[in-house]
Amino acid sequence: MGKNSDTVKPLIFITNDDGISAPGIRLLIDRMRKIGRVVVVAPDKPQSGTAHAITIHVPLRLRLLAEEPDYEEYSCNGTPADCVKLAFKVVLKGYPDLLVSGINHGSNSSVSIIYSGTMAAVFEGAMAGVPSIGFSYNNYSHDADMQVCGDIVTDISSKVLKDGLTDGICLNVNIPDVLPGDLKGIRICRQAAGTWQEDFDERVDPIGRNYYWLKGVFVKTGNGDETDEWAMEHKYVAVVPVQFDFTAYEAMGKLKSWETDAE
Amino acid sequence: MGKNSDTVKPLIFITNDDGISAPGIRLLIDRMRKIGRVVVVAPDKPQSGTAHAITIHVPLRLRLLAEEPDYEEYSCNGTPADCVKLAFKVVLKGYPDLLVSGINHGSNSSVSIIYSGTMAAVFEGAMAGVPSIGFSYNNYSHDADMQVCGDIVTDISSKVLKDGLTDGICLNVNIPDVLPGDLKGIRICRQAAGTWQEDFDERVDPIGRNYYWLKGVFVKTGNGDETDEWAMEHKYVAVVPVQFDFTAYEAMGKLKSWETDAE
Numbered sequence: 456m457g458k459n460s461d462t463v464k465p466l467i468f469i470t471n472d473d474g475i476s477a478p479g480i481r482l483l484i485d486r487m488r489k490i491g492r493v494v495v496v497a498p499d500k501p502q503s504g505t506a507h508a509i510t511i512h513v514p515l516r517l518r519l520l521a522e523e524p525d526y527e528e529y530s531c532n533g534t535p536a537d538c539v540k541l542a543f544k545v546v547l548k549g550y551p552d553l554l555v556s557g558i559n560h561g562s563n564s565s566v567s568i569i570y571s572g573t574m575a576a577v578f579e580g581a582m583a584g585v586p587s588i589g590f591s592y593n594n595y596s597h598d599a600d601m602q603v604c605g606d607i608v609t610d611i612s613s614k615v616l617k618d619g620l621t622d623g624i625c626l627n628v629n630i631p632d633v634l635p636g637d638l639k640g641i642r643i644c645r646q647a648a649g650t651w652q653e654d655f656d657e658r659v660d661p662i663g664r665n666y667y668w669l670k671g672v673f674v675k676t677g678n679g680d681e682t683d684e685w686a687m688e689h690k691y692v693a694v695v696p697v698q699f700d701f702t703a704y705e706a707m708g709k710l711k712s713w714e715t716d717a718e
Numbered sequence: 719m720g721k722n723s724d725t726v727k728p729l730i731f732i733t734n735d736d737g738i739s740a741p742g743i744r745l746l747i748d749r750m751r752k753i754g755r756v757v758v759v760a761p762d763k764p765q766s767g768t769a770h771a772i773t774i775h776v777p778l779r780l781r782l783l784a785e786e787p788d789y790e791e792y793s794c795n796g797t798p799a800d801c802v803k804l805a806f807k808v809v810l811k812g813y814p815d816l817l818v819s820g821i822n823h824g825s826n827s828s829v830s831i832i833y834s835g836t837m838a839a840v841f842e843g844a845m846a847g848v849p850s851i852g853f854s855y856n857n858y859s860h861d862a863d864m865q866v867c868g869d870i871v872t873d874i875s876s877k878v879l880k881d882g883l884t885d886g887i888c889l890n891v892n893i894p895d896v897l898p899g900d901l902k903g904i905r906i907c908r909q910a911a912g913t914w915q916e917d918f919d920e921r922v923d924p925i926g927r928n929y930y931w932l933k934g935v936f937v938k939t940g941n942g943d944e945t946d947e948w949a950m951e952h953k954y955v956a957v958v959p960v961q962f963d964f965t966a967y968e969a970m971g972k973l974k975s976w977e978t979d980a981e
Contacts, residue, residue: 505769505771506768506769506770506771506772506799506838507769507770507832507833508768508769508771508833509769509833509932510932514921514929514930514931515918515929515930515931515932516927516928516929516930517928517930536769536833537932540916540918540932541918541930544916544917544918545918545920545930566845566962568964569770569838569841569845569962569964570770570771570772570799575769575832578832582829582832582913583913611976614976621966621969621972623966624966624969627964638980639979639980640977640978640979640980641976641977641978642977643970643973643974643976643977644970645963645965645967645970646963646964646965648963650845650846653803653807654807655778655803655804655807655808657808658777664779665779665780666777666778666779667777667778667779667780667804667808668777668778669772669773669778669800669803694973694976695965696965696966696969696970696973697964697965697966698964698965698966698969699829699832699964700908700909700911701831701832701909701960701961701962701964702908702909702958702959702960702961703884703886703887703959703960703961704908706884706887706959706961707906707907707908707959709884710906710957710959711906713874713877713904713906713957714903714904714905714906715903715904716902716903717901717902717903
């Protein structure tokens with residue numbers, strides 16, 4: 456951290472999965488530098504769809520890109536989860552007051568959370584006990600106008616810095632693709648039921664072998680006005696509290712009859 | 719599928735994350751062929767730690783390795799999640815009666831589920847509505863004696879084929895590292911609280927640049943006799959029903975005051 460650190464300012468760690476040069480993370484960095492000391496460790500290339508992958512077969516490298524008062528920025532050759540682990544152990548040698556990940560170019564609502572590198576970083580922070588938030592914007596274009604996101608990331612990050620988050624809980628924030636004046640507000644939501652209906656584009660390479668490109672469309676299978684999908688359709692920011700205890704507690708009783716004892 | 723298919727036998731799909739040649743999947747294949755028609759699509763190389771990664775930047779390829787009555791086996795250059803998607807869309811052109819993933823060389827109990835390619839394949843099956851089970855053996859050695867696993871995978875797979883599973887629920891089965899005679903039975907469990915306490919081995923390459931190898935040890939942070947960690951420590955098979963709705967429902971109320979409306 457640079458020399459002029461003001462110890463009163465909170466320490467905010469930033470990462471993403473679209474890579475260090477994506478417009479989404481640059482906007483997030485700009486906003487967070489206004490409310491805290493900031494350290495960034497983000498992938499050196501896009502990592503969309505990496506989910507919670509970690510790198511165990513190749514060594515990780517960090518590259519210092521910027522060092523200014525209250526600001527440090529590094530790229531890393533690993534995944535978003537790697538970036539968080541390296542940041543806490545090697546760069547910060549401790550934990551920040553807040554972890555923010557994003558702003559992802561594309562929604563991470565509904566079951567997309569499962570594939571999301573953005574949210575993997577958030578889970579990683581939460582598992583280490585750090586209040587953690589993922590921000591995603593419902594527009595996949597690299598060149599999307601993200602101005603609506605600016606005040607939202609500031610507001611929600613400030614709230615979490617002030618109030619903290621319950622242990623074991625982190626936030627998945629999805630922002631609708633609207634102009635600032637059209638935004639209706641914020642809603643606390645549950646994850647919508649949905650599925651990616653995939654297909655494969657089957658092609659033949661120049662030496663006659665088949666290969667396949669994954670393609671898919673998201674299809675909402677459940678409804679209800681408390682879901683993240685509903686909120687974004689109605690121009691609200693969707694805030695879903697998520698947990699990393701995946702136990703289906705309600706299903707435990709039904710399976711109880713399976714228990715056996717050797718004697 | 720081979721020509722002598724018996725349409726009465728259930729169709730069982732198998733994958734893993736240790737790769738097609740791992741002893742764990744070979745044992746699983748042997749056992750499943752005794753109770754059903756079997757199709758295997760598994761990664762052509764180890765994919766541990768890939769979590770729910772999907773491959774969107776390179777094309778996927780399938781290689782037919784074996785075709786016998788009631789049996790087909792393919793390798794794929796993608797992740798476990800890719801294998802499931804390709805199997806359902808391209809190989810089966812439909813859904814199996816059961817998906818089994820594993821037997822993983824190493825535990826996927828507690829928070830390890832989040833990093834697990836084995837369990838990513840299981841979530842992928844469950845999201846498609848297929849009854850799905852992940853099997854993991856609490857010994858990381860490639861050469862571990864897995865004989866205790868044989869009857870367990872047969873028993874639990876047969877139960878699920880008979881009874882099905884509730885929609886939105888899949889099973890994370892972790893098998894203790896004991897000899898068959900020492901196994902105490904089966905317990906229905908919740909995911910133990912725990913964390914990977916990581917560190918990085920920092921080294922310097924021949925041209926003077928630092929690099930880092932991830933290393934870590936699992937530390938149980940919660941206790942209780944209904945957890946998967948407790949069960950395995952006491953020589954029980956741990957069966958955790960898991961869900962892919964990650965919403966922290968209990969936290970929604972506390973955050974309700976954050977909701978805003980534009981007017």
